Amino acid sequence: MSEKVRLALEAIIKKFESGEIPQAIAYATFPIPNIPAAKWSLLNRTLMFIAGTQDARGFRQWHEVGRYVKKGSKAITILAPRFIKKQNDNDEEEEEKILAGFLAVPVFRLEDTEGQPLDYQRLELPALPLIEVAKSWGISVKAIPGNYQYYGYFSQDRKEISLATKEESVFFHELAHAGHQRVLGQLKRGQDWRQEIVAELSAAVLCQIVGKTSKFLGNSYQYIDRYASQAGLTPSHGCLKVLSDVESVLNLILKGGTEDFLEPTSPVE
Numbered sequence: 001m002s003e004k005v006r007l008a009l010e011a012i013i014k015k016f017e018s019g020e021i022p023q024a025i026a027y028a029t030f031p032i033p034n035i036p037a038a039k040w041s042l043l044n045r046t047l048m049f050i051a052g053t054q055d056a057r058g059f060r061q062w063h064e065v066g067r068y069v070k071k072g073s074k075a076i077t078i079l080a081p082r083f084i085k086k087q088n089d090n091d092e093e094e095e096e097k098i099l100a101g102f103l104a105v106p107v108f109r110l111e112d113t114e115g116q117p118l119d120y121q122r123l124e125l126p127a128l129p130l131i132e133v134a135k136s137w138g139i140s141v142k143a144i145p146g147n148y149q150y151y152g153y154f155s156q157d158r159k160e161i162s163l164a165t166k167e168e169s170v171f172f173h174e175l176a177h178a179g180h181q182r183v184l185g186q187l188k189r190g191q192d193w194r195q196e197i198v199a200e201l202s203a204a205v206l207c208q209i210v211g212k213t214s215k216f217l218g219n220s221y222q223y224i225d226r227y228a229s230q231a232g233l234t235p236s237h238g239c240l241k242v243l244s245d246v247e248s249v250l251n252l253i254l255k256g257g258t259e260d261f262l263e264p265t266s267p268v269e
Helices: 003-018 021-028 042-050 059-064 131-136 168-184 193-210 217-230 235-241 243-254
Strands: 067-069 076-087 095-109 113-115 140-143 152-155 160-163
Touching (some): 003 042, 003 076, 003 095, 042 076, 059 067, 059 095, 131 140, 131 168, 152 168, 160 168, 168 193, 193 235, 193 243, 217 235, 235 243
Parallel strands (some): 140 160
Antiparallel strands (some): 067 113, 152 160
16 A cells, blocks of 8 residues: 555544544535546545545646646545456456555645636625624635535534525524534534534524525425434424524624623513
């Protein structure tokens, strides 16, 4: 095993140890359509996501679309199978291919290139309400290409919210995840039912507060129902279970991002 191959595999193992691999695999499972990585193995797409990108290509592949690798950029490594031919013992005229190992193939991230914009880069985010809260937490908000399986995500490790839609409710959902992390200290890896209900319920409330409507809000009930059922709860019981966390998240966001939480309001006498 070459050193580069070993390091690439160790990167995967470290993600397993840290608990990050489910999220990486979840997003790597649905690649962006019509890019070279869409034809890669899940292992290589996971390596690409771990490297912090959703599009990586070889030097010449970037040239073909009018983009060029920036000077000083370092390649990331994906793995290509290496086959050897072996004579078939039963038939001397036939040969069979045997996997003999892997080859390290260098590719470069989209973020390490410059040049012509790609077709999927044309999404421009509007002036999102409450985006200053994310910025005050040191979280970047960027547009990403959609792959028709998810519309956005929050990465607590990279401190970024990535959006494949202009819909405010999706941004609010991911912002709520970021707020929930600050409340808890650390989010669980993967799509935990409690965390997803907190994010969706908070997003629906934020849409009401800022006077925004969204085509996604009609799906909020189904979304909450799906995750509540994982815990054996009805949607209403699921919401009640997380109401305290929702209150903390909303207080944090609506106070401009400071951890000086508002005290729960007392009922009117």
